[in-house]
Amino acid sequence: MRILFVAAEVAPLAKAGGMGDVVGALPKVLHQLGHDVRIFMPYYGFLADKLESPPELIWKGFTMSQDFTVYKTTLPESEIPLYLFEHSAFAPRRIYHGEDEYWRFTLFSNGAAEFAWNYWKPEVIHCHDWHTGMIPVWMKQSEDIATVFTIHNLAYQGPWRSYLEKITWCPDYMRGDNVMAAAVQFASRVTTVSPTYAQQIKTPEYGEKLDGLFNHIKDNLVGILNGIDLDLYNPANDKLLYKTFTKETLIKRIANKIGLQEEAGLEINKNAFLLGMVTRLVEQKGIDLVMQIIDRFMSYTDAQLVILGTGERYYESQLWQIATRFPGRMSVQLLYNDALSRRIYAGSDAFLMPSRFEPCGISQLLAMRYGCIPIVRCTGGLTDTVSFYNPASETGTGYSFDRYDPLDLLTCLIRAWEGFRFKKDWQKLQQRCMSQNFSWYKSAAEYVKIYKSVTGQPAELSKTEQQKLIFFEQAIA
Numbered sequence: 001m002r003i004l005f006v007a008a009e010v011a012p013l014a015k016a017g018g019m020g021d022v023v024g025a026l027p028k029v030l031h032q033l034g035h036d037v038r039i040f041m042p043y044y045g046f047l048a049d050k051l052e053s054p055p056e057l058i059w060k061g062f063t064m065s066q067d068f069t070v071y072k073t074t075l076p077e078s079e080i081p082l083y084l085f086e087h088s089a090f091a092p093r094r095i096y097h098g099e100d101e102y103w104r105f106t107l108f109s110n111g112a113a114e115f116a117w118n119y120w121k122p123e124v125i126h127c128h129d130w131h132t133g134m135i136p137v138w139m140k141q142s143e144d145i146a147t148v149f150t151i152h153n154l155a156y157q158g159p160w161r162s163y164l165e166k167i168t169w170c171p172d173y174m175r176g177d178n179v180m181a182a183a184v185q186f187a188s189r190v191t192t193v194s195p196t197y198a199q200q201i202k203t204p205e206y207g208e209k210l211d212g213l214f215n216h217i218k219d220n221l222v223g224i225l226n227g228i229d230l231d232l233y234n235p236a237n238d239k240l241l242y243k244t245f246t247k248e249t250l251i252k253r254i255a256n257k258i259g260l261q262e263e264a265g266l267e268i269n270k271n272a273f274l275l276g277m278v279t280r281l282v283e284q285k286g287i288d289l290v291m292q293i294i295d296r297f298m299s300y301t302d303a304q305l306v307i308l309g310t311g312e313r314y315y316e317s318q319l320w321q322i323a324t325r326f327p328g329r330m331s332v333q334l335l336y337n338d339a340l341s342r343r344i345y346a347g348s349d350a351f352l353m354p355s356r357f358e359p360c361g362i363s364q365l366l367a368m369r370y371g372c373i374p375i376v377r378c379t380g381g382l383t384d385t386v387s388f389y390n391p392a393s394e395t396g397t398g399y400s401f402d403r404y405d406p407l408d409l410l411t412c413l414i415r416a417w418e419g420f421r422f423k424k425d426w427q428k429l430q431q432r433c434m435s436q437n438f439s440w441y442k443s444a445a446e447y448v449k450i451y452k453s454v455t456g457q458p459a460e461l462s463k464t465e466q467q468k469l470i471f472f473e474q475a476i477a
């Protein structure tokens with residue numbers, strides 16, 4: 001099938017969070033299964049240094065009274081054609097923010113729609129988050145182009161209709177107060193990134209005021225769990241680590257702990273319980289819970305904590321200040337840094353993710369892949385990917401708590417800190433985490449079925465697709 005992915009982020013070229021991981025990884029697996037998948041993304045000012053092959057100008061278009069150009073290259077380390085939408089609005093060296101955010105992504109969506117109508121016609125456009133949310137509305141015009149709309153972050157719903165009407169074409173038939181609401185109503189299929197979150201968004205607690213809408217379209221809404229790029233993130237050959245390791249050679253992992261302690265300015269102590277966080281510093285991620293209990297936890301234990309993240313100013317300055325109270329034991333790195341993130345996954349003993357809500361979560365999957373035990377709040381995709389650790393039966397993959405409550409987080413952290421003292425059990429727990437299968441294959445198969453069903457075909461895999469899946473799954477086992 002011909003499938004066009006349209007998104008604001010594509011790893012490893014442009015990534016602010018987990019959506020970039022998904023759009024950088026899923027197309028590769030669909031390609032392996034035999035589909036013609038291509039990606040359309042903005043040509044950000046910082047991309048030129050990162051591309052493997054020089055982009056070639058292939059098409060010029062016009063929309064919203066603006067000229068734009070489309071360049072073609074390939075996604076690094078793949079054969080996936082990558083189309084870059086060039087316009088001066090994307091020249092700055094940033095993905096998000098800026099006063100023109102709504103305008104520039106509406107322009108980008110228009111560019112993608114024009115491209116699909118006039119240059120390369122896909123059977124399905126797979127749109128991601130509000131940045132691409134108008135595409136399903138416009139594609140209502142084209143019976144031969146279906147759309148799949150994936151929600152990664154419901155908290156951001158894009159511009160209101162009153163603003164859109166001033167800058168772009170909002171057809172008479174369009175319903176929905178903002179871009180996200182419109183996309184949900186017009187996409188041929190709506191997906192989100194875990195089964196539990198797909199259920200949760202139908203409730204007022206998680207629906208971000210669209211729960212009524214999600215209930216209304218419930219038969220067209222499905223939750224498909226994210227995977228991770230197992231080639232890109234592999235502790236056995238990750239060149240950014242101090243020392244590579246596997247679940248059979250976990251002893252070598254200690255070099256990463258010591259390296260991380262040194263790099264982050266923590267005391268070198270291989271016995272200290274080292275907690276890591278790699279996160280956007282936003283309300284979603286439970287940073288307020290962490291701030292409420294961190295003094296107690298640090299005073300009660302000998303633990304160390306390293307946090308890598310950027311985001312809201314308030315969280316950045318508060319965390320930074322708390323860290324000054326624990327010199328050598330708490331390190332706050334207010335950066336976006338892929339290399340350091342991998343060294344945190346590979347060097348920390350446990351990974352903290354007490355999210356308020358979590359559509360899926362990629363970070364806890366990466367942590368497990370690198371033998372770092374997740375400590376999570378049971379919500380959304382964290383419920384679907386981390387199972388409760390029971391030392392007696394030697395089952396489960398992490399520590400978890402239910403209520404969004406500081407005391408519950410503190411108790412959970414203490415349990416993990418105590419668990420860490422039982423080295424043999426801890427090692428088995430690490431090995432269980434590292435043995436989990438977080439490949440994209442199973443989920444890619446679900447997406448293929450969706451693409452087929454929205455284009456009027458039976459929602460099933462062909463024999464060849466099934467054989468390829470088995471082959472690739474066995475290759476990674």
Ligand SMILES: Nc1ncnc2c1ncn2[C@@H]1O[C@H](COP(=O)(O)OP(=O)(O)O[C@H]2O[C@H](CO)[C@@H](O)[C@H](O)[C@H]2O)[C@@H](O)[C@H]1O
Binds near residue numbers: 193226308364
């Ligand atoms: N400062 C930093 N430096 C380096 N790397 C950093 C970083 N901050 C974050 N990252 C990286 O960004 C990714 C974060 O992905 P997550 O899925 O955990 O959360 P996010 O909320 O961004 O994604 C949203 O989309 C994804 C994809 O669907 C959902 O899994 C998730 O639940 C949803 O909230 C990870 O790869 C992490 O390593």
